[in-house]
Amino acid sequence: MTIIRTPDPAEATGAWAEGYAGDLRELGYVPSHTRVMAVNPQAQRAFEDLTGAIAQSIGLRLYELVTLAAAGALRSQACRLAHGRKSRTVFDDAQLERIALDYHAAGLSELEVTAMELAERISRDSTALTEQDTQRLRDLGLTDRQIVDVVLAAAARNYFSRALHALAVPPDVPPDLPDSLREALLTGM
Incomplete structure (x- = not known):
């Protein structure tokens, strides 16, 4: 607590x-x-402004996928649950469960899987990344702005999740989240 x-x-x-x-x-x-x-409401507003600016270029679907992948790599229950709920606006529950358990086998595009893999790598060891990692996103059709925003989405999740961990903020289970989806979101980390 x-x-x-x-x-x-x-x-x-x-x-x-x-x-x-x-x-x-x-x-x-x-x-x-x-x-x-x-x-610190100013910091919270700045974070919300940042994430809003990021999602504009890559869209809510890709933003949420990158966020879920980064939160999973960080083992952030709070962020997985909160963004699992938010992702229900762009995915049905069955597909979201598949994404949470194994996004490689969830019917996502190659670009989406690649962006999620990058988000996990950023969250685990960003120093190990090379230009080939981001070049792959360009090869799959992303613009420079979109590549930057995929990376920023993962980095922003690292900032927020790590702050919650450091402050011992307990995760909340959204009451409208089905049990099977909640379990998938937490199991797939």
């Missing part, structure tokens, strides 16, 4: 109330990570 003190949603004021309001509307509850990150 995190040592960071945060108000309950009903008691929140100022920046906390603003941070909580969106999650209450969208999710019906305020996740632990929102509570902790509301301590």
